[in-house]
Amino acid sequence: MSELTLFLIRIAFLAILWIFVLSAISVIRSDMFGARVPEAARGAEARREKKREQKAPPKRRGSPTHVIVTAGSNVGERAELDHAPILIGRGSDAAIRLDDDYVSTRHARIAASGDQWFVEDLGSTNGTYIGTVRITQPTTITLGTQVRIGKTILELRK
Numbered sequence: 001m002s003e004l005t006l007f008l009i010r011i012a013f014l015a016i017l018w019i020f021v022l023s024a025i026s027v028i029r030s031d032m033f034g035a036r037v038p039e040a041a042r043g044a045e046a047r048r049e050k051k052r053e054q055k056a057p058p059k060r061r062g063s064p065t066h067v068i069v070t071a072g073s074n075v076g077e078r079a080e081l082d083h084a085p086i087l088i089g090r091g092s093d094a095a096i097r098l099d100d101d102y103v104s105t106r107h108a109r110i111a112a113s114g115d116q117w118f119v120e121d122l123g124s125t126n127g128t129y130i131g132t133v134r135i136t137q138p139t140t141i142t143l144g145t146q147v148r149i150g151k152t153i154l155e156l157r158k
Contacts, residue, residue: 031105065158067110072152073099081156085111088149089122102126102150110147110156116140117156119147126150 067086068078079086079095086095089107098107104124111118120138121128128135129148141147147154 033105063115063158066156067096067154068157069096069098070146070153070155072150074152081110081112081117085109088154089124096154098149098152100150100152103152107149108147110141111138117142124149 065082066078066080069075074096077096083095087106087109088094088096088098088103089105090098090100090103091105094106104122104126106122107124108122108128109120111120117140118138119128119130119135119141121135130139130141130145131148141156143156143158145156
């Protein structure tokens with residue numbers, strides 16, 4: 001094998017190695033700090049939130065009012081469903097912030113559609129479970145349904 005061929009193979013190997021290292025750093029950064037949100041989207045989110053607050057439908061009797069952590073390191077932490085959708089994760093922007101090694105920065109979201117409440121996994125590494133079943137799409141939850149995220153269990157309550 002000629003010296004030129006060997007030199008080119010070494011350069012290609014180094015290039016592939018650096019691509020791998022940079023992609024690993026990118027994944028670690030996005031897991032620690034979350035995805036970047038453009039300024040225009042931040043303003044649009046605030047406008048949507050104001051509209052949602054103005055058009056709050058009257059609550060039906062017997063419908064859930066909050067989400068509470070029933071097991072795990074954050075037992076007792078709760079979020080009111082008036083501020084739906086509720087983000088759950090380790091990030092500072094989460095409504096329910098969990099100190100659990102198995103929870104992603106933006107792990108799951110609980111949102112309403114009409115009178116029903118849904119839990120949605122946001123592409124987390126370790127998944128979101130209802131009982132023992134891992135969910136892959138938005139799934140309906142009712143009062144008392146146990147949602148497991150990492151080692152933490154949450155429930156809808158009145």
